[in-house]
Amino acid sequence: MASDRFCLTCGVPLESDDIAxxxxxxxRMDRRFVCLDCLGRRLNCERDTLEKLIAYYRQSGRCVLFR
Structure with a gap:
């Protein structure tokens, strides 16, 4: 399904980290996703905060979504 590779809200192409x-x-059950900017608006936080979370999960090596 190609539509799952684009933001549901604004239509920009998604990176694997956006989806993860x-x-x-x-x-984990959804099959349509939003980009970091739209996710930040939904969660009322900055994109930078979300990028730091991605880095944390990647460094920890404990989350299978970020391997």
């Missing part, structure tokens, strides 16, 4: 963070924070 959405699945980690919102729902």
């Amino acid at each position: 963070l959405y699945m980690k924070l919102i729902s």
Whole structure:
């Protein structure tokens, strides 16, 4: 399904980290995702905060979504 590779809200192409963070924070069951900017608006936080979370999960090596 190609539509799952674009932001549901604004239509920008998604990176694998965008999808992984959405699945980690919102729902692993969803198949349509939003970009970091739209996720930040939804969660009322800055994109920088979300990028730091991605880095944390990658460094920890404990979350299979970020391997």
